[in-house]
Amino acid sequence: MERTMPRDYYEILGVPRNASKDELKRAFRSLARQYHPDLNKAPDAEDRFKEINEAYTILSDDDKRAAYDRFGHAAFGNGGAGGFSGFSGGFPGIDEIFEEFFGGFSGFGAAGRRRRNGPIPGNDLRYDLTIDFEQAVFGAEIDVEVTRREVCPECQGSRAAPGTTPIRCPECNGSGQVRQVRQTFLGSMVNVTTCGRCRGTGEIVDTPCPTCAGEGTVSRTRTLTVSIPPGVDDGTQIRLGGEGEPGQRGGPPGDLYVVLRVKPHEFFKRRNSDIILEISVNVAQAALGDVIHVPTVDGEEEVNVAPGTQSGKVLRLRNKGVPKLRRDGSNAGRGDQLVVLTVEVPTKLTKEQRQLFEELGRTLGRDVVPQKAGRGFLDRVADFFGG
Numbered sequence: 090m091e092r093t094m095p096r097d098y099y100e101i102l103g104v105p106r107n108a109s110k111d112e113l114k115r116a117f118r119s120l121a122r123q124y125h126p127d128l129n130k131a132p133d134a135e136d137r138f139k140e141i142n143e144a145y146t147i148l149s150d151d152d153k154r155a156a157y158d159r160f161g162h163a164a165f166g167n168g169g170a171g172g173f174s175g176f177s178g179g180f181p182g183i184d185e186i187f188e189e190f191f192g193g194f195s196g197f198g199a200a201g202r203r204r205r206n207g208p209i210p211g212n213d214l215r216y217d218l219t220i221d222f223e224q225a226v227f228g229a230e231i232d233v234e235v236t237r238r239e240v241c242p243e244c245q246g247s248r249a250a251p252g253t254t255p256i257r258c259p260e261c262n263g264s265g266q267v268r269q270v271r272q273t274f275l276g277s278m279v280n281v282t283t284c285g286r287c288r289g290t291g292e293i294v295d296t297p298c299p300t301c302a303g304e305g306t307v308s309r310t311r312t313l314t315v316s317i318p319p320g321v322d323d324g325t326q327i328r329l330g331g332e333g334e335p336g337q338r339g340g341p342p343g344d345l346y347v348v349l350r351v352k353p354h355e356f357f358k359r360r361n362s363d364i365i366l367e368i369s370v371n372v373a374q375a376a377l378g379d380v381i382h383v384p385t386v387d388g389e390e391e392v393n394v395a396p397g398t399q400s401g402k403v404l405r406l407r408n409k410g411v412p413k414l415r416r417d418g419s420n421a422g423r424g425d426q427l428v429v430l431t432v433e434v435p436t437k438l439t440k441e442q443r444q445l446f447e448e449l450g451r452t453l454g455r456d457v458v459p460q461k462a463g464r465g466f467l468d469r470v471a472d473f474f475g476g
Contacts (some may be wrong), residue, residue: 095162098144106158110149117145208340214333216347218315222354226364226386226411228319235345236310238334243300246335250299255292260284265291290338306335315347320362320414323351356384362424363410369433370394385409385426392428400432 099106102116123129124137147153147165156164216235224231240246249255257263261284269280283289297303315327326346333343358365368383378396382389385406392404410424438446 096140098148098157101140101144102148108148113145113148117141117149209337210340211334211336211343213343214345216345217350218347219350219352220317220321221352222357222359223386224317225321225323225349225351226319228321229317231315231317232312233315233347234310234312235332236308237332237345238306239309240335241298241301241305241307244298244305246305248294248298248301248303248305250296253294253296255290255294258284258287258291258293260286261291263291265289313345317349318414319420320412321349321351322359322414323349325349325414357386359411360427361411362413364424364426365429366426367429367431369431370398371433371435375399375430375432383428394430398430398432400430402430404428404430 099108102108102113102120104112104116108116120141121138124134124141126135126138129138147157153164214235214237216233218231218233220229220231241248243251247255258265261267265284265287266281266289267284269282271280284291287293294303298305301307313329313332315329317327321327326348329345329347331342332345335342356366364386366383366385368381370379370381374381374394375398376396378398379394381392381394383392383406384390387409390406390409392406404427406426406428408423409426412420412423415421435442
């Protein structure tokens with residue numbers, strides 16, 4: 090079988106044979122961004138990246154480059170790439186590459202380190218609040234008790250006891266970070282981590298504040314008023330800005346997100362901004378017609394049942410539904426209440442009622458009339474409710 094010859098390293102990086110180290114570095118930087126498996130999900134990206142790594146590792150080393158220029162791939166055994174063992178440990182992560190080598194790409198490098206030492210926003214909090222169906226329809230103001238971390242009133246977040254001050258961390262010299270040099274496939278690289286002694290603050294507290302035990306924050310329970318706009322639904326989130334946990338190093342506090350859970354109603358069901366209510370009427374009311382009183386969220390309403398009403402008839406009460414809530418919290422009118430009539434057939438009859446039904450039955454006859462195939466009751470109900 091014919092053996093495939095490895096590609097020329099200069100060709101892989103797209104540089105001339107007299108390329109300088111800066112040209113090699115720029116070429117590798119561009120190709121690594123393009124083919125690193127963390128960034129490129131193409132099937133051949135991993136193989137291309139391995140090839141690029143191998144080429145740069147050889148050509149960026151003066152001794153290895155000289156050997157390659159003289160003997161080609163044979164200088165490294167087994168004809169080149171097949172015998173190269175520099176990648177047996179897997180690929181370095183994209184963070185590892187760009188941390189120092191690319192100087193600030195994707196938030197890494199010096200710019201990223203400055204951001205890690207800057208203000209840090211506080212954590213957001215979540216509070217699950219259960220409300221009644223009517224409160225969801227009309228809105229409400231509800232007081233809730235929230236337990237959260239707050240800046241210590243004794244030390245004002247400095248973590249030190251009153252009358253004392255923190256000192257510069259000797260481990261990181263006040264930078265909040267520890268730099269370690271390690272060897273990678275790119276050569277010497279600097280790994281920057283948060284200082285474990287001062288936890289990134291750059292300061293050590295010799296005499297911790299007794300109130301917060303040197304944490305800078307304390308746990309407090311606060312009563313907050315949540316304004317619920319009319320028309321909210323199950324799962325609606327209400328944001329209370331700045332009511333989360335405090336930030337660090339001057340960062341802003343987080344927010345509190347109140348997630349609403351609406352308790353099911355005994356009779357009403359909700360469909361978007363409409364309220365659905367099922368009402369049972371007896372056969373006499375359905376046959377002869379009647380005026381009935383049905384409940385709504387605004388109180389009772391009179392409804393006319395037309396003579397000859399069939400089971401499944403839907404009556405619409407305009408503007409008796411749920412307020413339509415806009416994204417900005419305002420309302421745009423109300424939905425309707427849909428009254429679904431169900432004709433209830435009695436299961437137990439008195440002697441007098443039975444005699445009356447028998448007499449009625451004789452006048453109506455006993456013929457069974459098959460219904461024509463086509464759109465039936467369920468189809469009509471689906472049409473009414475929009476599918």
